[in-house]
Amino acid sequence: MIYLAIFKVSADRDTIIPPFSSKLSRSILAHISSSYAKVMESRQPFKPIRVTVLKDSKGFPLIAFNGRKTILRANEIYSFSFSTTSNDIANDLIRRDMIDIKIWNSTFTIELTSLKIVEEIEYIDSDFYRVNFITPTLLQPPKFGKMNRFLLFPYAHFFLLSIARHWNANMKTKIKLSSLKTLYYFKEIDHRIWPVTTIYDGHPIRGFWGWVLYKIEGERENIIRLLNYANYFGAGKSRSIGFGEIEALPTGFLA
Structure with a gap:
């Protein structure tokens, strides 16, 4: 709930x-x-x-x-x-x-x-979802040793993975994502993304905002539920303090 x-x-x-x-x-x-x-x-x-x-x-x-x-x-x-x-x-x-x-x-x-x-995350069926990144989003790939980095573009796999990890930590049902399949089932079609830097607690924080149009070609139910879950809990790091607020909306698209 x-x-x-x-x-x-x-x-x-x-x-x-x-x-x-x-x-x-x-x-x-x-x-x-x-x-x-x-x-x-x-x-x-x-x-x-x-x-x-x-x-x-x-x-x-x-x-x-x-x-x-x-x-x-x-x-x-x-x-x-x-x-x-x-x-x-x-x-x-x-x-x-x-x-x-x-x-x-x-x-x-x-x-x-x-x-x-x-009580239940919405399932709004659509081949295309537009994701608006409302506040700077901090998307981080898995760490390599002690090295740390953030991405300045919401690559589909890392974007979905950040949502799935939060879902699996807080929801009763679990969602498993295949890294390889996600690359083919969830694709960036169009975007307007740019890097931004804001200040938090006196420190510069580097992230991105803008929007991306994604196409869903498989794993439809899991992907759509994750996108709608992110409307409540955002994406990426530091969402508990206001970063990574998103709006995921089903949309039509003409090539």
Whole structure:
């Protein structure tokens, strides 16, 4: 079972917040839920949570690049979403559906506007899926020794593998992917992807965003379920702090 919570946020004055605005989203959740705070403090891989950056009234993500500042305007309404499989965290959210917290010399009013319970991942059949990478995505191939690297393009196999690992860590049913078959069953058809660098905790983080059109030619049920699962939990590393937020949509395509 997956819980999807939507929050509204407003500040009582113009406020400068960290360049990657999920820092505020996380601070809010830590005030609301001690269970959430415990999960974030743990070293558990593939945490059963995903928090997004703040969005403005038009749905645009608040992320600052090139040394710019992220500013929340007084009394304007912003939003963020949060996904989890934890019953304890969901219960905490329900008990404190509206609170005020003071941080960064401002008072923020937070309201839980909806809590959706997802009992089964949607299966929307289509030969083509367009994946929009809404926040910078950090896609990492398997490590080789102590060496570490990130990809600047969502190659189909590594993209799906990052989702499957999270699924298998948090869902009752397991999905097995064949590395070789995935190369042929799930293909990049078109894309507009570019590298981006943002700042998190004072450190530059290099990832990519944009969109990719994929074609599904086999393993249809598993691939489509993984894509729709990623609508709740994202892809790649650090999705629990707002990176790798995606939107996977079935679409038609004319060659």
